[in-house]
Amino acid sequence: MDNLALQGRLDEAHDMFERLIGLANNVGLLAEEYETVAKRMVGNFPQAFTHVALVHTGLNLMRVEEEMAKATGQPSGDGSQDPAAQTRSDAVMDAASGRQ
Numbered sequence: 001m002d003n004l005a006l007q008g009r010l011d012e013a014h015d016m017f018e019r020l021i022g023l024a025n026n027v028g029l030l031a032e033e034y035e036t037v038a039k040r041m042v043g044n045f046p047q048a049f050t051h052v053a054l055v056h057t058g059l060n061l062m063r064v065e066e067e068m069a070k071a072t073g074q075p076s077g078d079g080s081q082d083p084a085a086q087t088r089s090d091a092v093m094d095a096a097s098g099r100q
């Protein structure tokens with residue numbers, strides 16, 4: 001996701017970020033691995049490194065969006081000009097805080 005964001009492919013990065021958030025359990029926790037065939041979390045649970053990476057990616061997405069907005073002269077920060085940006089920012093902050 002970070003690589004997609006840094007390439008400017010924000011829609012793809014956000015889609016992948018939201019899919020990952022959707023894999024969390026009812027209290028927002030993730031395991032260290034996800035088995036795609038069985039569609040279940042495996043390995044150590046909860047896995048702190050997974051959560052750190054998720055928060056780091058969310059912050060990267062927000063930073064890249066702000067840089068792109070600044071470079072193009074678009075408003076950034078509160079998302080008041082772009083409801084989709086606000087929704088994405090809310091998702092990032094919810095993921096960072098463990099809310100869904």
